[in-house]
Amino acid sequence: xxxxxHNPQNQFTALWIEPEPGEGSQPxxxxxxDASRSILSRNESPDIPxxxxxxxxxxxxxxxAYCYARPTHEFLEMSAGTxxxxxxxxxxxxxxxxxxxxxxxSWRGDLVVFSGVTDCYQxxxxxxxxxxxxxxxxxEYRNPVGIITKSTLIERDVDLLVALHTQAQVDISISIPxxxxxxxxxLEPQVPTPARRLRALERLAAAGxxxxxxxxPFVPGISEDGLRExxxxxxxxxxxxxxxxxxxxxxxxxxxFEHQVRTRLPLTxxxxxxxxRAARGGRMNDPRFGSRMTGDGPYAVAALKTFESIARDVxxxxxQPEPRPLRKTFRRPSRSAPAKGQLDLFGSTSSPxxxxxxxxxx
Numbered sequence: 001x002x003x004x005x006h007n008p009q010n011q012f013t014a015l016w017i018e019p020e021p022g023e024g025s026q027p028x029x030x031x032x033x034d035a036s037r038s039i040l041s042r043n044e045s046p047d048i049p050x051x052x053x054x055x056x057x058x059x060x061x062x063x064x065a066y067c068y069a070r071p072t073h074e075f076l077e078m079s080a081g082t083x084x085x086x087x088x089x090x091x092x093x094x095x096x097x098x099x100x101x102x103x104x105x106s107w108r109g110d111l112v113v114f115s116g117v118t119d120c121y122q123x124x125x126x127x128x129x130x131x132x133x134x135x136x137x138x139x140e141y142r143n144p145v146g147i148i149t150k151s152t153l154i155e156r157d158v159d160l161l162v163a164l165h166t167q168a169q170v171d172i173s174i175s176i177p178x179x180x181x182x183x184x185x186x187l188e189p190q191v192p193t194p195a196r197r198l199r200a201l202e203r204l205a206a207a208g209x210x211x212x213x214x215x216x217p218f219v220p221g222i223s224e225d226g227l228r229e230x231x232x233x234x235x236x237x238x239x240x241x242x243x244x245x246x247x248x249x250x251x252x253x254x255x256x257f258e259h260q261v262r263t264r265l266p267l268t269x270x271x272x273x274x275x276x277r278a279a280r281g282g283r284m285n286d287p288r289f290g291s292r293m294t295g296d297g298p299y300a301v302a303a304l305k306t307f308e309s310i311a312r313d314v315x316x317x318x319x320q321p322e323p324r325p326l327r328k329t330f331r332r333p334s335r336s337a338p339a340k341g342q343l344d345l346f347g348s349t350s351s352p353x354x355x356x357x358x359x360x361x362x
Contacts, residue, residue, distance in 0.1 A: 031124070032089045034058065039097035039134075041116060047293045050146060053116030054098065056130040058089035060118040062150060065187045065260035066217055069117040071251040080252040085190075088124055095133040102141045102332070109330020111169075112138065113146040121151035123190070135160050142329040144169035148214060150176075150191045152200040158207050165209055168329040173214040173243060174201045176234070179226035186264035187219070187257075194230070198237050205238025213239045213316070217247040218303065220275035221268065227307065231314045241317035244307050246295040247276065254284035275299055 041053050059073060063085040070080035078087055091097075101107055114120040120131040135157060138145050145164060147154065154161075154172070164170050176194050178184040184194050192200075204211045213234035215223060223244075231242050249257050262269045273284075279295035280286045286296060294304060311317065 028086065029061070030087045032087060034089045034091040034093075036091060036093075037097070038101070039091065039094045040101050040112070043116065048116070050111055050113045050116075052110050053113040054094065054120070054134060055115040055117045056091050056094050056120055056128075056134065057115075057118050057122060057124060058091075059084050059087055061085060061088060061122050061124065062119055062191045063189045064150075064191065065257045066219060066247055066249065066253065067118075068217075068248055068250055068253060070253050070256060072117065074252070081256055088122075090124065090128055091130060092128065094130050095137050098134050098137045099141075102137065102143065102330075107330075109141075109143055109328060111144045111146055113148065115148065119149055119151055120147065121149045121153040123151075123153070125151075125153055126156075132157050132160065135164060139164045139167060140333055142168040142331055144329065146171045146173075148173045148175060150174070150188070150197065152192045152196055155200055155203055158204065158209075161204070161209055162207050171210050171212070172204055173212045174198075174204075174239075175214040175216055176230060177215050177217055177219055178222055179230040180222075183222055183225070183265065187222075187260060198233050201234060201239060202237035205240075211239055212241045212243055214243045214245075215307065216243065216245040218244045218307065219247050219272070220279055220299065220303065221272035224303065224306070228310050228314070231310055231316060235314050235316055239316060242307075242311040244304070245293050246279065246300060246304070248287075248293070249276070249285045250287060251285075258284070279303070 039054055041055065043051050043053065058076070060067065060069070067084070070084045073080055073084040073087070076087075076089070078084070114131060114134070125131050135145065137143075139160065145168070147161075147170070149172075154174075161170050161172070174197055176197050178187065179194050181193050181195065184191070191197075201211050201213065213231065215227070215230070217223075234242065258273060261272050265272065276284060279297055279300035281296060294300065
């Protein structure tokens with residue numbers, strides 16, 4: 001079985017049905033519509049280097065056992081386990097809401113990152129094309145964009161990304177935290193293989209797009225294996241830098257991760273889990289700002305120093321390079337033909353007001 005079958009109890013729900021072993025059925029994909037009236041999320045964490053992000057989907061079909069976003073489904077009265085993977089919330093109105101945000105006078109063309117939480121190119125994107133339509137809005141307004149993804153579906157949008165990078169700025173990170181294909185499949189059951197993601201990186205770089213490799217999360221006891229080979233292959237494919245973020249397992253994610261490691265990697269499970277605890281003061285997670293992205297203790301320090309050393313050796317920039325200067329390219333497109341609407345004082349037509357809330361109120 002390639003996907004997870006563990007559904008821990010929602011901490012906010014008093015009633016929870018747990019089937020007996022062998023009695024539970026595998027969940028089917030369920031698509032839910034989102035009714036949000038805004039699309040830009042504003043980051044307030046000092047650990048994250050960007051302020052604004054867009055998440056076209058909630059939940060993620062990729063099913064990565066370590067995904068820190070899993071607890072967000074508990075606020076929807078669902079589980080951080082298989083519910084997160086198979087009950088996907090789709091934000092169909094995201095492109096219109098983004099256009100509305102860009103038209104707000106308070107918007108000044110800041111970098112917008114796709115996505116801060118779940119993968120913007122997960123499989124449902126092939127059907128709904130919400131990410132692509134949002135990128136088309138960014139191109140229209142020449143708003144700079146950052147993209148983080150594990151999906152090779154990003155290749156579909158090379159033409160759009162090249163145009164956007166020409167008019168504004170695009171920075172892409174392809175996430176490959178595990179180089180061994182079997183171990184990657186164990187913890188990332190619905191993600192393309194590491195080799196396939198390297199090919200996607202190569203195709204994006206060949207098109208003239210700046211692409212980094214994101215060894216994130218750095219999974220103790222796993223990501224060390226083949227790290228030099230991975231970063232060398234990324235360099236040869238055209239990556240211009242290497243980044244990493246240490247594994248963090250907030251709330252129920254620790255339970256999901258441990259279940260998957262013990263089920264799919266039984267021979268090395270204890271080694272992996274002991275190293276996770278060694279990097280978190282004996283616990284599975286440390287939520288403190290400043291250490292939650294880097295870990296703590298001798299093992300974490302040594303692992304990150306090793307990453308930095310290898311990245312330098314192979315010619316990549318290291319885990320936390322200076323950010324690229326942001327080109328101030330944003331502009332609201334001129335309207336060549338007036339839209340139908342009410343007459344102004346001089347007899348010309350003006351565009352009707354758009355409903356909904358603006359980015360300034362997010």
